[in-house]
Amino acid sequence: MTSRTHDDAVDRQFSPRAAAYLTSAVHAQGEDLLQMAGIAGQHPGARLLDLGCGGGHVSFHVAPQVGHVTAYDLSQQMLDVVAGEAAKRGLTNLVTCQGKAEYLPFGDGEFDLVMSRYSTHHWQDAGRGLREAFRVLKPGGIAVFADVVSPGEPLLDTWLQTIEVLRDTSHVRDYSVAEWTRMLTEAGFTLQGLAPRRLPLEFQSWVTRMRTPDTLVAALRHMFGIAPDVVRAHFEVREDASFTSDTATIVVRKPG
Numbered sequence: 001m002t003s004r005t006h007d008d009a010v011d012r013q014f015s016p017r018a019a020a021y022l023t024s025a026v027h028a029q030g031e032d033l034l035q036m037a038g039i040a041g042q043h044p045g046a047r048l049l050d051l052g053c054g055g056g057h058v059s060f061h062v063a064p065q066v067g068h069v070t071a072y073d074l075s076q077q078m079l080d081v082v083a084g085e086a087a088k089r090g091l092t093n094l095v096t097c098q099g100k101a102e103y104l105p106f107g108d109g110e111f112d113l114v115m116s117r118y119s120t121h122h123w124q125d126a127g128r129g130l131r132e133a134f135r136v137l138k139p140g141g142i143a144v145f146a147d148v149v150s151p152g153e154p155l156l157d158t159w160l161q162t163i164e165v166l167r168d169t170s171h172v173r174d175y176s177v178a179e180w181t182r183m184l185t186e187a188g189f190t191l192q193g194l195a196p197r198r199l200p201l202e203f204q205s206w207v208t209r210m211r212t213p214d215t216l217v218a219a220l221r222h223m224f225g226i227a228p229d230v231v232r233a234h235f236e237v238r239e240d241a242s243f244t245s246d247t248a249t250i251v252v253r254k255p256g
Contacts, residue, residue: 031197032146032249033061036115039144039251040065046112051133052101052119056082062115063091070111071096072104101129109138117146121164121174130187139256143189145180146249148199151234152176159223159231160245166220167212177248189252196248203241 040048040062050059053071059082063069071082071094079096086094099105101116101123114133123129133143148164150157150173157176164171175183181191203224207217224241231237236244 030199032117032195032247033057035195035249036117036144036146037061037065039142040113040115043112043142047110048113048115049104049106049111049133049136051104051114051116051129052122053082053096054078054118056085058115058117059094060085060089060091062113063094066113067093069094070106072099072101074098074100102132104132104136106136108135109141110136112138112141114141114143116144118148120145120147121172122170124172126172126175127183127186130183130189134187134189134254137254139254141254142192143252143254144249145184145252147247148174148245149180149196149248150174150176151246152178155228156231156234159227160235163220163223166216166223167207168210174245180248180250184250184252188254190255192251192253194248194250196246199245199247200236201243201245203238203243206242 036058040046043066045067047068048062048066048070050056050062050069050071053059053073055078056071059069059071063086069091071079071086073079073082073096076098079098082094083096097105101119102125114137116133120126120129130145137143150160160174161171164174177194177196184191203220207220212220221241224237224243227235227237
């Protein structure tokens with residue numbers, strides 16, 4: 001039997017879709033990106049790690065504001081797309097590096113800033129990844145994490161995790177704000193701020209971007225169709241199965 005790992009699932013899901021994530025409107029814009037760029041702008045000359053960079057949108061937004069950016073991701077094909085786009089944009093202070101979030105190939109305190117957007121829910125061990133982010137951040141450094149978050153209420157949480165994994169088999173978990181707070185505190189960070197937001201998602205582009213198989217698209221439509229009223233209300237489920245997710249941008253600091 002062929003051995004399968006979670007890393008294989010992530011690479012299988014995202015490498016063929018690298019260009020789609022570069023052009024995805026959901027990923028290429030947003031108040032969270034503007035918030036990250038604003039924080040980066042307060043630290044000119046900083047060394048910044050874009051952890052789980054995906055299509056590179058954080059890197060592209062912050063590179064003009066800081067001294068150096070390392071775009072880091074598990075998918076080499078994703079990194080190739082980021083490097084190509086950075087060259088087109090003339091971002092000569094941006095480099096790419098391939099690897100896992102849980103095992104960073106960087107020295108202690110190597111970065112002034114760490115930022116991560118829509119990545120943590122793919123990490124096999126989020127706690128370890130956050131501890132690694134803490135390790136490579138210099139004392140007094142700032143980290144920013146933005147992701148879809150679970151509402152926390154059991155019924156809504158179960159429904160959210162189900163549709164996420166049906167759409168994307170590399171999904172691990174959308175953590176609640178309480179879970180995020182616990183993991184970040186356990187990693188050693190101190191909380192500086194939290195901005196909750198809502199993210200509208202158009203169903204067809206949501207599944208097309210991930211090339212979700214037709215059988216699972218049908219299962220997703222069925223799930224939306226049978227969702228109880230409390231689920232439909234919270235996620236603002238529309239007739240075409242489009243819906244709205246909760247997100248949060250969390251700003252933390254490494255003491256020192």
